[in-house]
Amino acid sequence: MEITKENILKDLLMTPSPSGSEQPIIKKMAMFLKDYIDELTIDNYGNLIALKYGANSNKKLMLAAHADEVGMMVTHIDNNGFLSFQEIGGIDTNLLPGQRVEIHNHQGVVTGIIGKKPIHLQDRDAKAKDYDAEDLWIDIAAKDKEEAESKVEVGDYITYQTQPVVLQHDVWTSKALDDKVGLLTLVEVAKALDGKQPAMDVYFVASVQEELGARGIRTAALGINPDYGIAIDVTHATDYPTCSPQKSGEIKVGNGIVIAKGPNINKTIGRKLIDLAKQQNIKYQIEPIARPTGTDANFMQVSGTGVKTALLSIPCRYMHSPNEIVSLVDVNEGVRLLTHFCDVELDK
Ligand SMILES: [Zn+2]
Incomplete structure:
Protein backbone atom coordinates (compact mmCIF):
# COMPACT_ATOMS: atom_id res chain seq x y z
CA MET A 1 0.00 0.00 0.00
CA GLU A 2 1.33 3.41 -0.95
CA ILE A 3 1.94 5.76 1.98
CA THR A 4 0.11 9.09 1.58
CA LYS A 5 2.05 12.33 1.32
CA GLU A 6 0.42 13.50 4.55
CA ASN A 7 1.76 10.47 6.41
CA ILE A 8 5.23 10.89 4.88
CA LEU A 9 5.30 14.55 5.92
CA LYS A 10 4.15 13.72 9.43
CA ASP A 11 6.84 11.07 9.76
CA LEU A 12 9.53 13.46 8.49
CA LEU A 13 8.35 16.21 10.87
CA MET A 14 8.36 13.85 13.85
CA THR A 15 11.94 12.72 13.09
CA PRO A 16 14.24 15.27 14.74
CA SER A 17 17.17 16.42 12.60
CA PRO A 18 19.03 19.41 14.05
CA SER A 19 22.11 20.29 11.96
CA GLY A 20 24.83 17.78 12.80
CA SER A 21 22.39 15.06 13.82
CA GLU A 22 20.62 14.18 10.57
CA GLN A 23 21.25 10.42 10.46
CA PRO A 24 17.72 9.40 11.54
CA ILE A 25 16.07 11.50 8.84
CA ILE A 26 18.57 10.39 6.22
CA LYS A 27 17.55 6.79 7.05
CA LYS A 28 13.87 7.75 6.73
CA MET A 29 14.51 9.36 3.33
CA ALA A 30 16.36 6.23 2.17
CA MET A 31 13.31 4.18 3.19
CA PHE A 32 10.83 6.47 1.40
CA LEU A 33 12.93 6.70 -1.79
CA LYS A 34 14.32 3.19 -2.15
CA ASP A 35 11.53 1.69 -4.27
CA TYR A 36 11.72 4.48 -6.82
CA ILE A 37 15.44 4.79 -7.55
CA ASP A 38 18.32 2.73 -8.97
CA GLU A 39 21.24 3.58 -6.68
CA LEU A 40 21.49 4.97 -3.19
CA THR A 41 24.60 6.21 -1.40
CA ILE A 42 25.43 8.30 1.64
CA ASP A 43 28.61 10.34 1.21
CA ASN A 44 31.29 10.74 3.89
CA TYR A 45 29.70 13.94 5.14
CA GLY A 46 26.28 12.28 5.53
CA ASN A 47 24.34 13.57 2.49
CA LEU A 48 21.86 11.10 0.99
CA ILE A 49 22.31 10.73 -2.77
CA ALA A 50 19.68 8.68 -4.63
CA LEU A 51 20.02 8.19 -8.38
CA LYS A 52 17.35 7.36 -10.94
CA TYR A 53 18.73 6.49 -14.36
CA GLY A 54 17.62 8.64 -17.28
CA ALA A 55 17.59 8.20 -21.06
CA ASN A 56 20.69 10.36 -21.50
CA SER A 57 23.15 9.29 -18.84
CA ASN A 58 25.70 11.89 -20.04
CA LYS A 59 23.63 14.60 -18.41
CA LYS A 60 22.93 14.90 -14.71
CA LEU A 61 20.19 16.78 -12.89
CA MET A 62 20.45 17.21 -9.13
CA LEU A 63 17.34 17.96 -7.04
CA ALA A 64 18.31 18.91 -3.49
CA ALA A 65 16.42 19.62 -0.28
CA HIS A 66 18.07 19.99 3.08
CA ALA A 67 17.58 17.36 5.75
CA ASP A 68 18.45 19.50 8.78
CA GLU A 69 16.30 21.73 10.96
CA VAL A 70 17.27 24.48 13.39
CA GLN A 161 8.58 19.88 20.83
CA THR A 162 5.72 21.17 18.66
CA GLN A 163 3.67 18.54 16.82
CA PRO A 164 2.27 18.97 13.30
CA VAL A 165 -1.35 20.17 13.10
CA VAL A 166 -3.55 20.77 10.05
CA LEU A 167 -5.02 24.27 10.47
CA GLN A 168 -7.30 24.65 7.43
CA HIS A 169 -7.68 22.47 4.33
CA ASP A 170 -4.08 21.89 3.18
CA VAL A 171 -2.44 24.38 5.53
CA TRP A 172 -0.13 22.81 8.13
CA THR A 173 1.67 24.21 11.13
CA SER A 174 4.70 22.55 12.72
CA LYS A 175 8.33 23.06 13.55
CA ALA A 176 10.78 22.08 10.80
CA LEU A 177 8.46 22.44 7.81
CA ASP A 178 11.71 24.12 6.65
CA ASP A 179 12.75 21.96 4.89
CA LYS A 180 10.79 18.75 5.48
CA VAL A 181 8.37 19.96 2.80
CA GLY A 182 11.41 20.00 0.48
CA LEU A 183 12.19 16.39 1.43
CA LEU A 184 8.54 15.49 0.84
CA THR A 185 8.79 17.12 -2.61
CA LEU A 186 11.76 14.87 -3.48
CA VAL A 187 9.85 11.74 -2.44
CA GLU A 188 6.72 12.78 -4.36
CA VAL A 189 8.71 13.54 -7.54
CA ALA A 190 10.45 10.15 -7.29
CA LYS A 191 7.02 8.51 -6.92
CA ALA A 192 5.61 10.46 -9.88
CA LEU A 193 8.53 9.30 -12.05
CA ASP A 194 8.00 5.64 -11.14
CA GLY A 195 7.85 3.47 -14.26
CA LYS A 196 9.04 6.35 -16.45
CA GLN A 197 12.49 7.21 -17.70
CA PRO A 198 13.46 10.85 -17.15
CA ALA A 199 15.33 12.71 -19.91
CA MET A 200 18.59 12.58 -17.94
CA ASP A 201 19.98 10.99 -14.79
CA VAL A 202 18.16 12.46 -11.78
CA TYR A 203 19.92 12.66 -8.41
CA PHE A 204 17.71 13.16 -5.36
CA VAL A 205 19.83 14.73 -2.62
CA ALA A 206 18.93 15.21 1.05
CA SER A 207 21.72 17.55 2.13
CA VAL A 208 23.04 18.02 5.67
CA GLN A 209 23.89 21.21 7.59
CA GLU A 210 22.24 23.74 5.26
CA GLU A 211 21.22 25.82 8.27
CA LEU A 212 24.89 26.32 9.17
CA GLY A 213 25.85 27.91 5.83
CA ALA A 214 24.87 25.33 3.20
CA ARG A 215 27.72 22.99 4.11
CA GLY A 216 26.45 19.57 3.00
CA ILE A 217 25.54 20.60 -0.53
CA ARG A 218 29.19 21.44 -1.24
CA THR A 219 30.42 17.85 -0.94
CA ALA A 220 27.23 16.47 -2.56
CA ALA A 221 27.55 18.73 -5.62
CA LEU A 222 31.27 18.06 -5.95
CA GLY A 223 30.69 14.30 -5.74
CA ILE A 224 27.86 14.26 -8.29
CA ASN A 225 29.27 16.95 -10.58
CA PRO A 226 25.84 17.71 -12.07
CA ASP A 227 25.09 19.74 -15.19
CA TYR A 228 21.89 21.13 -13.70
CA GLY A 229 20.75 21.60 -10.14
CA ILE A 230 17.52 22.69 -8.48
CA ALA A 231 17.34 23.42 -4.77
CA ILE A 232 13.96 22.99 -3.10
CA ASP A 233 13.50 24.97 0.09
CA VAL A 234 11.01 27.24 1.82
CA THR A 235 10.91 31.00 1.39
CA HIS A 236 9.35 33.81 3.38
CA ALA A 237 5.69 34.42 2.63
CA THR A 238 4.97 38.17 2.66
CA ASP A 239 1.21 37.83 3.15
CA TYR A 240 0.80 38.70 6.83
CA PRO A 241 0.85 41.95 8.84
CA THR A 242 4.18 43.84 9.01
CA CYS A 243 5.70 42.09 5.95
CA SER A 244 6.92 44.06 2.96
CA PRO A 245 5.99 42.86 -0.54
CA GLN A 246 7.79 45.97 -1.82
CA LYS A 247 11.03 44.55 -0.45
CA SER A 248 10.70 40.83 -1.13
CA GLY A 249 7.92 40.43 -3.70
CA GLU A 250 4.37 39.29 -3.18
CA ILE A 251 4.55 35.71 -1.93
CA LYS A 252 1.37 34.11 -0.58
CA VAL A 253 0.81 30.80 1.20
CA GLY A 254 -1.41 28.66 -1.09
CA ASN A 255 -0.73 30.67 -4.25
CA GLY A 256 1.65 28.16 -5.81
CA ILE A 257 5.29 27.15 -6.03
CA VAL A 258 7.80 30.01 -5.95
CA ILE A 259 10.32 30.31 -8.79
CA ALA A 260 13.32 32.48 -7.90
CA LYS A 261 14.89 35.00 -10.27
CA GLY A 262 18.29 36.64 -9.87
CA PRO A 263 22.05 36.10 -10.17
CA ASN A 264 21.87 32.76 -8.33
CA ILE A 265 19.57 31.40 -11.06
CA ASN A 266 20.61 30.22 -14.52
CA LYS A 267 18.46 32.19 -16.96
CA THR A 268 17.70 29.26 -19.28
CA ILE A 269 16.62 26.95 -16.46
CA GLY A 270 14.67 29.70 -14.70
CA ARG A 271 12.83 30.58 -17.90
CA LYS A 272 12.15 26.90 -18.68
CA LEU A 273 10.53 26.46 -15.26
CA ILE A 274 8.28 29.49 -15.82
CA ASP A 275 7.35 28.35 -19.37
CA LEU A 276 6.55 24.84 -18.11
CA ALA A 277 4.42 26.19 -15.26
CA LYS A 278 2.43 28.26 -17.78
CA GLN A 279 2.05 25.36 -20.22
CA GLN A 280 0.94 22.90 -17.55
CA ASN A 281 -1.34 25.33 -15.68
CA ILE A 282 0.80 25.07 -12.56
CA LYS A 283 0.23 27.84 -10.03
CA TYR A 284 3.49 29.73 -9.52
CA GLN A 285 4.82 32.93 -8.00
CA ILE A 286 8.05 34.82 -8.72
CA GLU A 287 10.53 35.74 -6.03
CA PRO A 288 13.15 38.34 -6.96
CA ILE A 289 16.46 37.70 -5.12
CA ALA A 290 19.12 40.21 -6.14
CA ARG A 291 22.03 38.40 -4.45
CA PRO A 292 23.24 34.85 -3.79
CA THR A 293 20.31 33.11 -2.07
CA GLY A 294 20.60 31.85 1.51
CA THR A 295 19.93 28.30 0.30
CA ASP A 296 21.72 25.26 -1.12
CA ALA A 297 21.31 26.91 -4.57
CA ASN A 298 24.12 29.28 -3.65
CA PHE A 299 26.94 26.75 -3.28
CA MET A 300 25.39 24.43 -5.87
CA GLN A 301 25.87 27.11 -8.55
CA VAL A 302 29.58 27.65 -7.82
CA SER A 303 30.49 23.97 -7.35
CA GLY A 304 33.24 22.54 -9.57
CA THR A 305 33.26 24.40 -12.87
CA GLY A 306 29.72 25.67 -12.20
CA VAL A 307 26.24 24.17 -12.21
CA LYS A 308 23.22 25.57 -14.07
CA THR A 309 21.11 26.24 -11.02
CA ALA A 310 17.54 27.15 -10.09
CA LEU A 311 15.61 27.49 -6.84
CA LEU A 312 12.03 26.45 -6.16
CA SER A 313 10.51 27.43 -2.84
CA ILE A 314 7.43 26.72 -0.80
CA PRO A 315 6.02 29.87 0.87
CA CYS A 316 6.40 29.72 4.64
CA ARG A 317 5.21 31.96 7.46
CA TYR A 318 7.20 32.27 10.70
CA MET A 319 10.31 30.48 9.41
CA HIS A 320 12.56 28.83 12.03
CA SER A 321 9.92 29.30 14.74
CA PRO A 322 8.28 26.42 16.64
CA ASN A 323 5.14 26.99 14.52
CA GLU A 324 5.89 27.54 10.85
CA ILE A 325 2.98 27.55 8.37
CA VAL A 326 2.92 26.15 4.80
CA SER A 327 0.27 24.88 2.38
CA LEU A 328 0.48 21.45 0.75
CA VAL A 329 -1.14 23.06 -2.33
CA ASP A 330 2.20 24.77 -2.95
CA VAL A 331 4.09 21.50 -2.42
CA ASN A 332 1.83 19.75 -4.98
CA GLU A 333 2.45 22.45 -7.58
CA GLY A 334 6.20 22.10 -6.99
CA VAL A 335 6.00 18.33 -7.44
CA ARG A 336 4.09 18.75 -10.72
CA LEU A 337 6.57 21.31 -12.03
CA LEU A 338 9.64 19.23 -11.17
CA THR A 339 8.11 16.06 -12.59
CA HIS A 340 7.51 17.82 -15.92
CA PHE A 341 10.98 19.36 -15.76
CA CYS A 342 12.56 15.88 -15.50
CA ASP A 343 10.98 15.07 -18.90
CA VAL A 344 12.51 18.07 -20.64
CA GLU A 345 15.54 17.64 -22.88
CA LEU A 346 17.65 20.68 -22.10
CA ASP A 347 20.27 22.26 -24.38
CA LYS A 348 18.40 21.07 -27.47
ZN1 LIG B 1 15.56 25.82 4.63
Whole structure:
Protein backbone atom coordinates (compact mmCIF):
# COMPACT_ATOMS: atom_id res chain seq x y z
CA MET A 1 0.00 0.00 0.00
CA GLU A 2 1.33 3.41 -0.95
CA ILE A 3 1.94 5.76 1.98
CA THR A 4 0.11 9.09 1.58
CA LYS A 5 2.05 12.33 1.32
CA GLU A 6 0.42 13.50 4.55
CA ASN A 7 1.76 10.47 6.41
CA ILE A 8 5.23 10.89 4.88
CA LEU A 9 5.30 14.55 5.92
CA LYS A 10 4.15 13.72 9.43
CA ASP A 11 6.84 11.07 9.76
CA LEU A 12 9.53 13.46 8.49
CA LEU A 13 8.35 16.21 10.87
CA MET A 14 8.36 13.85 13.85
CA THR A 15 11.94 12.72 13.09
CA PRO A 16 14.24 15.27 14.74
CA SER A 17 17.17 16.42 12.60
CA PRO A 18 19.03 19.41 14.05
CA SER A 19 22.11 20.29 11.96
CA GLY A 20 24.83 17.78 12.80
CA SER A 21 22.39 15.06 13.82
CA GLU A 22 20.62 14.18 10.57
CA GLN A 23 21.25 10.42 10.46
CA PRO A 24 17.72 9.40 11.54
CA ILE A 25 16.07 11.50 8.84
CA ILE A 26 18.57 10.39 6.22
CA LYS A 27 17.55 6.79 7.05
CA LYS A 28 13.87 7.75 6.73
CA MET A 29 14.51 9.36 3.33
CA ALA A 30 16.36 6.23 2.17
CA MET A 31 13.31 4.18 3.19
CA PHE A 32 10.83 6.47 1.40
CA LEU A 33 12.93 6.70 -1.79
CA LYS A 34 14.32 3.19 -2.15
CA ASP A 35 11.53 1.69 -4.27
CA TYR A 36 11.72 4.48 -6.82
CA ILE A 37 15.44 4.79 -7.55
CA ASP A 38 18.32 2.73 -8.97
CA GLU A 39 21.24 3.58 -6.68
CA LEU A 40 21.49 4.97 -3.19
CA THR A 41 24.60 6.21 -1.40
CA ILE A 42 25.43 8.30 1.64
CA ASP A 43 28.61 10.34 1.21
CA ASN A 44 31.29 10.74 3.89
CA TYR A 45 29.70 13.94 5.14
CA GLY A 46 26.28 12.28 5.53
CA ASN A 47 24.34 13.57 2.49
CA LEU A 48 21.86 11.10 0.99
CA ILE A 49 22.31 10.73 -2.77
CA ALA A 50 19.68 8.68 -4.63
CA LEU A 51 20.02 8.19 -8.38
CA LYS A 52 17.35 7.36 -10.94
CA TYR A 53 18.73 6.49 -14.36
CA GLY A 54 17.62 8.64 -17.28
CA ALA A 55 17.59 8.20 -21.06
CA ASN A 56 20.69 10.36 -21.50
CA SER A 57 23.15 9.29 -18.84
CA ASN A 58 25.70 11.89 -20.04
CA LYS A 59 23.63 14.60 -18.41
CA LYS A 60 22.93 14.90 -14.71
CA LEU A 61 20.19 16.78 -12.89
CA MET A 62 20.45 17.21 -9.13
CA LEU A 63 17.34 17.96 -7.04
CA ALA A 64 18.31 18.91 -3.49
CA ALA A 65 16.42 19.62 -0.28
CA HIS A 66 18.07 19.99 3.08
CA ALA A 67 17.58 17.36 5.75
CA ASP A 68 18.45 19.50 8.78
CA GLU A 69 16.30 21.73 10.96
CA VAL A 70 17.27 24.48 13.39
CA GLY A 71 17.77 23.40 16.98
CA MET A 72 19.88 23.91 20.06
CA MET A 73 22.63 22.16 22.03
CA VAL A 74 23.22 21.66 25.76
CA THR A 75 26.33 23.62 26.81
CA HIS A 76 26.29 23.42 30.63
CA ILE A 77 24.48 21.85 33.58
CA ASP A 78 24.43 23.91 36.79
CA ASN A 79 24.44 22.70 40.39
CA ASN A 80 20.64 22.88 40.58
CA GLY A 81 20.21 20.79 37.42
CA PHE A 82 19.29 23.64 35.01
CA LEU A 83 20.69 23.42 31.48
CA SER A 84 22.30 26.17 29.44
CA PHE A 85 22.23 25.97 25.66
CA GLN A 86 23.40 27.45 22.36
CA GLU A 87 21.28 27.78 19.25
CA ILE A 88 22.02 25.75 16.10
CA GLY A 89 21.04 27.85 13.08
CA GLY A 90 19.07 31.09 12.94
CA ILE A 91 16.66 31.11 15.87
CA ASP A 92 14.85 34.18 17.22
CA THR A 93 15.82 33.84 20.89
CA ASN A 94 12.90 36.06 21.92
CA LEU A 95 10.53 33.27 20.82
CA LEU A 96 12.10 30.71 23.16
CA PRO A 97 10.88 31.53 26.69
CA GLY A 98 7.92 29.31 27.58
CA GLN A 99 8.63 26.74 24.83
CA ARG A 100 8.72 23.00 25.42
CA VAL A 101 11.81 21.33 23.98
CA GLU A 102 13.15 17.82 23.57
CA ILE A 103 16.70 16.86 24.44
CA HIS A 104 17.95 13.89 22.44
CA ASN A 105 20.67 11.44 23.34
CA HIS A 106 21.54 7.74 23.23
CA GLN A 107 19.19 7.10 26.17
CA GLY A 108 16.16 8.59 24.42
CA VAL A 109 14.27 11.86 24.75
CA VAL A 110 13.93 14.19 27.76
CA THR A 111 11.32 16.96 27.78
CA GLY A 112 12.30 20.38 29.11
CA ILE A 113 10.85 23.86 29.44
CA ILE A 114 12.68 27.05 28.53
CA GLY A 115 12.19 29.04 31.69
CA LYS A 116 11.61 32.73 32.36
CA LYS A 117 10.46 34.63 35.42
CA PRO A 118 6.70 35.26 35.40
CA ILE A 119 5.49 38.77 34.68
CA HIS A 120 4.82 39.50 38.37
CA LEU A 121 8.47 39.02 39.28
CA GLN A 122 10.04 40.89 36.35
CA ASP A 123 11.66 44.31 36.58
CA ARG A 124 9.78 46.80 34.46
CA ASP A 125 12.85 47.39 32.26
CA ALA A 126 13.38 43.68 31.62
CA LYS A 127 10.08 43.30 29.75
CA ALA A 128 11.32 45.00 26.59
CA LYS A 129 14.63 43.17 26.56
CA ASP A 130 16.05 41.21 23.61
CA TYR A 131 17.19 37.83 24.83
CA ASP A 132 20.45 35.98 24.33
CA ALA A 133 20.59 32.24 24.93
CA GLU A 134 22.69 32.84 28.03
CA ASP A 135 19.78 34.77 29.62
CA LEU A 136 17.64 31.62 29.44
CA TRP A 137 17.77 28.07 30.78
CA ILE A 138 16.11 24.71 30.28
CA ASP A 139 14.27 23.17 33.21
CA ILE A 140 13.94 19.37 33.12
CA ALA A 141 12.76 19.29 36.75
CA ALA A 142 15.90 17.51 37.90
CA LYS A 143 16.47 17.90 41.65
CA ASP A 144 20.19 18.62 41.25
CA LYS A 145 23.14 18.43 38.89
CA GLU A 146 23.65 14.74 39.50
CA GLU A 147 20.10 13.84 38.54
CA ALA A 148 20.27 16.08 35.45
CA GLU A 149 23.55 14.44 34.40
CA SER A 150 21.95 11.01 34.65
CA LYS A 151 19.48 12.09 31.95
CA VAL A 152 21.32 14.54 29.67
CA GLU A 153 24.89 15.33 28.68
CA VAL A 154 26.68 18.46 27.57
CA GLY A 155 26.64 18.32 23.75
CA ASP A 156 23.17 16.74 23.48
CA TYR A 157 20.98 18.08 20.67
CA ILE A 158 17.71 19.90 21.39
CA THR A 159 14.65 20.49 19.20
CA TYR A 160 11.30 22.24 19.63
CA GLN A 161 8.58 19.88 20.83
CA THR A 162 5.72 21.17 18.66
CA GLN A 163 3.67 18.54 16.82
CA PRO A 164 2.27 18.97 13.30
CA VAL A 165 -1.35 20.17 13.10
CA VAL A 166 -3.55 20.77 10.05
CA LEU A 167 -5.02 24.27 10.47
CA GLN A 168 -7.30 24.65 7.43
CA HIS A 169 -7.68 22.47 4.33
CA ASP A 170 -4.08 21.89 3.18
CA VAL A 171 -2.44 24.38 5.53
CA TRP A 172 -0.13 22.81 8.13
CA THR A 173 1.67 24.21 11.13
CA SER A 174 4.70 22.55 12.72
CA LYS A 175 8.33 23.06 13.55
CA ALA A 176 10.78 22.08 10.80
CA LEU A 177 8.46 22.44 7.81
CA ASP A 178 11.71 24.12 6.65
CA ASP A 179 12.75 21.96 4.89
CA LYS A 180 10.79 18.75 5.48
CA VAL A 181 8.37 19.96 2.80
CA GLY A 182 11.41 20.00 0.48
CA LEU A 183 12.19 16.39 1.43
CA LEU A 184 8.54 15.49 0.84
CA THR A 185 8.79 17.12 -2.61
CA LEU A 186 11.76 14.87 -3.48
CA VAL A 187 9.85 11.74 -2.44
CA GLU A 188 6.72 12.78 -4.36
CA VAL A 189 8.71 13.54 -7.54
CA ALA A 190 10.45 10.15 -7.29
CA LYS A 191 7.02 8.51 -6.92
CA ALA A 192 5.61 10.46 -9.88
CA LEU A 193 8.53 9.30 -12.05
CA ASP A 194 8.00 5.64 -11.14
CA GLY A 195 7.85 3.47 -14.26
CA LYS A 196 9.04 6.35 -16.45
CA GLN A 197 12.49 7.21 -17.70
CA PRO A 198 13.46 10.85 -17.15
CA ALA A 199 15.33 12.71 -19.91
CA MET A 200 18.59 12.58 -17.94
CA ASP A 201 19.98 10.99 -14.79
CA VAL A 202 18.16 12.46 -11.78
CA TYR A 203 19.92 12.66 -8.41
CA PHE A 204 17.71 13.16 -5.36
CA VAL A 205 19.83 14.73 -2.62
CA ALA A 206 18.93 15.21 1.05
CA SER A 207 21.72 17.55 2.13
CA VAL A 208 23.04 18.02 5.67
CA GLN A 209 23.89 21.21 7.59
CA GLU A 210 22.24 23.74 5.26
CA GLU A 211 21.22 25.82 8.27
CA LEU A 212 24.89 26.32 9.17
CA GLY A 213 25.85 27.91 5.83
CA ALA A 214 24.87 25.33 3.20
CA ARG A 215 27.72 22.99 4.11
CA GLY A 216 26.45 19.57 3.00
CA ILE A 217 25.54 20.60 -0.53
CA ARG A 218 29.19 21.44 -1.24
CA THR A 219 30.42 17.85 -0.94
CA ALA A 220 27.23 16.47 -2.56
CA ALA A 221 27.55 18.73 -5.62
CA LEU A 222 31.27 18.06 -5.95
CA GLY A 223 30.69 14.30 -5.74
CA ILE A 224 27.86 14.26 -8.29
CA ASN A 225 29.27 16.95 -10.58
CA PRO A 226 25.84 17.71 -12.07
CA ASP A 227 25.09 19.74 -15.19
CA TYR A 228 21.89 21.13 -13.70
CA GLY A 229 20.75 21.60 -10.14
CA ILE A 230 17.52 22.69 -8.48
CA ALA A 231 17.34 23.42 -4.77
CA ILE A 232 13.96 22.99 -3.10
CA ASP A 233 13.50 24.97 0.09
CA VAL A 234 11.01 27.24 1.82
CA THR A 235 10.91 31.00 1.39
CA HIS A 236 9.35 33.81 3.38
CA ALA A 237 5.69 34.42 2.63
CA THR A 238 4.97 38.17 2.66
CA ASP A 239 1.21 37.83 3.15
CA TYR A 240 0.80 38.70 6.83
CA PRO A 241 0.85 41.95 8.84
CA THR A 242 4.18 43.84 9.01
CA CYS A 243 5.70 42.09 5.95
CA SER A 244 6.92 44.06 2.96
CA PRO A 245 5.99 42.86 -0.54
CA GLN A 246 7.79 45.97 -1.82
CA LYS A 247 11.03 44.55 -0.45
CA SER A 248 10.70 40.83 -1.13
CA GLY A 249 7.92 40.43 -3.70
CA GLU A 250 4.37 39.29 -3.18
CA ILE A 251 4.55 35.71 -1.93
CA LYS A 252 1.37 34.11 -0.58
CA VAL A 253 0.81 30.80 1.20
CA GLY A 254 -1.41 28.66 -1.09
CA ASN A 255 -0.73 30.67 -4.25
CA GLY A 256 1.65 28.16 -5.81
CA ILE A 257 5.29 27.15 -6.03
CA VAL A 258 7.80 30.01 -5.95
CA ILE A 259 10.32 30.31 -8.79
CA ALA A 260 13.32 32.48 -7.90
CA LYS A 261 14.89 35.00 -10.27
CA GLY A 262 18.29 36.64 -9.87
CA PRO A 263 22.05 36.10 -10.17
CA ASN A 264 21.87 32.76 -8.33
CA ILE A 265 19.57 31.40 -11.06
CA ASN A 266 20.61 30.22 -14.52
CA LYS A 267 18.46 32.19 -16.96
CA THR A 268 17.70 29.26 -19.28
CA ILE A 269 16.62 26.95 -16.46
CA GLY A 270 14.67 29.70 -14.70
CA ARG A 271 12.83 30.58 -17.90
CA LYS A 272 12.15 26.90 -18.68
CA LEU A 273 10.53 26.46 -15.26
CA ILE A 274 8.28 29.49 -15.82
CA ASP A 275 7.35 28.35 -19.37
CA LEU A 276 6.55 24.84 -18.11
CA ALA A 277 4.42 26.19 -15.26
CA LYS A 278 2.43 28.26 -17.78
CA GLN A 279 2.05 25.36 -20.22
CA GLN A 280 0.94 22.90 -17.55
CA ASN A 281 -1.34 25.33 -15.68
CA ILE A 282 0.80 25.07 -12.56
CA LYS A 283 0.23 27.84 -10.03
CA TYR A 284 3.49 29.73 -9.52
CA GLN A 285 4.82 32.93 -8.00
CA ILE A 286 8.05 34.82 -8.72
CA GLU A 287 10.53 35.74 -6.03
CA PRO A 288 13.15 38.34 -6.96
CA ILE A 289 16.46 37.70 -5.12
CA ALA A 290 19.12 40.21 -6.14
CA ARG A 291 22.03 38.40 -4.45
CA PRO A 292 23.24 34.85 -3.79
CA THR A 293 20.31 33.11 -2.07
CA GLY A 294 20.60 31.85 1.51
CA THR A 295 19.93 28.30 0.30
CA ASP A 296 21.72 25.26 -1.12
CA ALA A 297 21.31 26.91 -4.57
CA ASN A 298 24.12 29.28 -3.65
CA PHE A 299 26.94 26.75 -3.28
CA MET A 300 25.39 24.43 -5.87
CA GLN A 301 25.87 27.11 -8.55
CA VAL A 302 29.58 27.65 -7.82
CA SER A 303 30.49 23.97 -7.35
CA GLY A 304 33.24 22.54 -9.57
CA THR A 305 33.26 24.40 -12.87
CA GLY A 306 29.72 25.67 -12.20
CA VAL A 307 26.24 24.17 -12.21
CA LYS A 308 23.22 25.57 -14.07
CA THR A 309 21.11 26.24 -11.02
CA ALA A 310 17.54 27.15 -10.09
CA LEU A 311 15.61 27.49 -6.84
CA LEU A 312 12.03 26.45 -6.16
CA SER A 313 10.51 27.43 -2.84
CA ILE A 314 7.43 26.72 -0.80
CA PRO A 315 6.02 29.87 0.87
CA CYS A 316 6.40 29.72 4.64
CA ARG A 317 5.21 31.96 7.46
CA TYR A 318 7.20 32.27 10.70
CA MET A 319 10.31 30.48 9.41
CA HIS A 320 12.56 28.83 12.03
CA SER A 321 9.92 29.30 14.74
CA PRO A 322 8.28 26.42 16.64
CA ASN A 323 5.14 26.99 14.52
CA GLU A 324 5.89 27.54 10.85
CA ILE A 325 2.98 27.55 8.37
CA VAL A 326 2.92 26.15 4.80
CA SER A 327 0.27 24.88 2.38
CA LEU A 328 0.48 21.45 0.75
CA VAL A 329 -1.14 23.06 -2.33
CA ASP A 330 2.20 24.77 -2.95
CA VAL A 331 4.09 21.50 -2.42
CA ASN A 332 1.83 19.75 -4.98
CA GLU A 333 2.45 22.45 -7.58
CA GLY A 334 6.20 22.10 -6.99
CA VAL A 335 6.00 18.33 -7.44
CA ARG A 336 4.09 18.75 -10.72
CA LEU A 337 6.57 21.31 -12.03
CA LEU A 338 9.64 19.23 -11.17
CA THR A 339 8.11 16.06 -12.59
CA HIS A 340 7.51 17.82 -15.92
CA PHE A 341 10.98 19.36 -15.76
CA CYS A 342 12.56 15.88 -15.50
CA ASP A 343 10.98 15.07 -18.90
CA VAL A 344 12.51 18.07 -20.64
CA GLU A 345 15.54 17.64 -22.88
CA LEU A 346 17.65 20.68 -22.10
CA ASP A 347 20.27 22.26 -24.38
CA LYS A 348 18.40 21.07 -27.47
ZN1 LIG B 1 15.56 25.82 4.63
